[in-house]
Amino acid sequence: MKLLSKPNLAILGGNKVIGINQGAHFNWPKITDEIEELVIDQLHASISIYDRSSIFEAFECEFARLHNRKYALLTNSGTSAIHSMFDALNISPGDEVVCPVYTFHATISPLISLGGVPIFADVDPYGSMSLEDLVKKVGPRTRAVIVTHMWGYPCRDIEKIALFCKERDLYLLEDCSHAHGARTNTGRIVGSFGDAAAWSLQGQKTITGGEGGIVLSDRRSIYNQALLLGHYNKRPKQEIDVSDPLYKFYLTGKGQKLRAHPLAIKIAYHQLGILPTILQGRDSNAQRFRQLISEIEFLSDIMQDGSSPSWYAFGMLFDESKSNGVTRFEFCEMLHHEGLSEVDIPGSTGLLNELPLFTEPNELFPTLFGGKLPRQRDFKNALSFKDRFIKMPVWAFTDEAEIVEKYLIGFEKVCRAILEDRNFGQNLRNWRKET
Template structure:
């Protein structure tokens, strides 16, 4: 049989009677063990009613009862000393808002609680109330919000009465006392505003003696186009507590105990009501505080130890509760379905350059600004054909970045060539100093990879290849539409290979293509994987290799017509996709800039990324050594399931095929690749990369912000994961 945690309630004012005592009565994990107040009559009344001992001295309570945690509901200016006393006794604290009366006091209390090994949580938070939780689901139905209006008012007969009228005692007036709830909900639902303008007033009672504002008006602006205001007053009636969020598909009105969703014309669509409206929130928060084990507190056997961590992994509410998947690619519209079904009815095989294949290749050549494009069945096939057509063969060496997808290197084995790995810099791009050290008399080419859609420094690469008389080739599989100094990636080298695999910026479901301005190389790409009709019709009859047209090099690597039809339908929207991704990526990078443990990419102003993903650099040294896997586990618990660690795109030195290919490829029986630890930067960059999807629609901004909020939350509370 489990034993519930012992709780003491310190301060027997209105909040204790209305929230905390009823909340404890319904708790699964805690029970009231004592009450305390400086007013002996209140103590006597509640001790008798609750059947627990009563105290007027906190130290006596802590010594006699030894509670596991205390709920502190005292005047604002008294909270600091109560928390200090509890910390000295090793007693965890749930503190009635506000957390502190000044930033300096807040910093002092955080340090104090950390040193004492106790947890401190602000109560009662609206977000634990079932109605406010239900509002999250309704907010998803109204689209990207553009207007938020909050109002929390009631009429106080004498704002000068008691300690609340003095800013020095209360830490502020209506804004800190009442506005806390609206501000907390606003951040929970919509994230931090980008700009805030606030005005306060003490003019409601000109003849009264008080300096804590009775009214505050706060104006809010978000870069997403969301605007709003909050009115908080303890002098203006009637009593109202309401938050209204409006989007293109309607509005959600959140009140204490009720949430309603309206159509754009004001018609009520649905309404949810919870009665009684409040004690369940206090109970839910108390249970959350108790139910997750913490290294700090070791309770009786069978009893969850006290926790105040807001992390979902440790029992707190998640940032995102919408079911996944949260990212799907490519976006399929009616025109895509029509293109594919139309092709299905027309032809399921195109052996020459006609129909959907010709249309796609022409459009891609125009888009990239190159003379020739040849489509293939996969990106791997495109790389294979590019290398073969470039004349790379037995004994040749090609410099390949040590951090990429393996197919950048592995087709070279099938040509008798040798991939020579070169390390990358701390940004994951090719380290040209290391590449220079790898050059030998057999080095024929260098291939650059625009990893995650971020363009490589093509000025430096072009100069490097010229200086060392190397052929420059590009792997643009992540980077369709990316630019360097406004020139399309894939048009810098002698040739470029791209993938059209499912999640790529331009998708055919499966496919690839080679792009080049070199007509001779174009003919050889055809001969490598497009034998017979294409070769016979596109290679001039008087060409030296025309006699090989029927057989080519014996491989058939043609794209499927249905894949070509899909990619051709998608291509006109690619620039729009990328513009949307740039907007979202900028917002996400701005939100994460300066977050401990997270470094965001900073591409130069003349680079136009395709943002195949947003690669973040994880810095465990800034988060008390928290392993990336544990960090990711916590982020997933917050509902951000699409955040992940790179898998197949990794340090190539990890693959056995790059070390001892002879086990699979007999021609390489004597080949011995570099040691697995030869490319330390590639391994370090891969091991510290955490990547996010980059959405492209305006309506996805809220989800993108929720993902960054999940990362920020885990970074902020990382100590809860390493205690």
């Protein structure tokens, strides 16, 4: 078969959309002069806060107000915040928690250190926990359910899941680490559905201090338990009522310290203050990419109509049956050659059911687990989602308009080349051999 003329793609020697001198494509958070001044101010004010005062009090109050929750507690990481939620439920060895099989491991890994057993539920075609499979996985030892608002997209069935948990007298926890400020298609903010919810304030997160986390709840009992897990002395003494049976532990807490760092929270507080601007800017750019891929038959959107993601990442699903012979990996490679280096197939996020921590926890925690846990299988939707998913960051600010335009141009250039040749995949491989 005679090959068609080579398209002007960088993977075939053509000109790149983005040259090597463009610099970093996505910097988050933006370290501005204002942030530098705020950090210096905090350095002179305090670099260690023992109670609920100063920047800790300001951040917790504002974050709780945003989500209409009563209690907020900062931690040193999102993982610690999730650990605090599990610990506050008094999870005992053998207690089960149903969780999505597709998520980052920290959604459920802290449970293992308490002897709890994760029961994995499949996801829907868009990567959110499947209500249908959740119902099947609840058993007599189920204590709680935890959902993830993955990649900043609200869990599609969160309202139905919340109702189900209430009817079955199960605790509901939310991992909102990716989803600061995201709202469902009914307008309700994520983190306001469960008995407790946790966020990460780490590195690339929308509200970030570099490291940190926060847990919210309306239950005083959960708050007090979380407080004693991560604090001792001044703060528990300040906040736990003297009539509470737990008050006598104020000096020691539970023997751990999970306090956040004031410098990190000072940065995060600034991010919280500009959250509406961040979300508005991201949404504007995300809608442009949504419009573009709506015209590309081998790419599909995962956003639920009417919802408002935080756009921690822009996610799309790749359909190899419609891509004229191009694989998902080849598609990403083509984009990378054009200089679109932020396009990514996730490596550390996937299905959890085969990870050693969840199948052989007895090797790390022999006093909690008498042996291996049964392997859990048959997660067809999650496997399909993982094998099709592609993501990239979403830019928020007006001074990033140039890089956004180039990513749009690069996507359209590659996609149009693929769609114009029904044998493109094989031709691409032949052209590359010739080159």
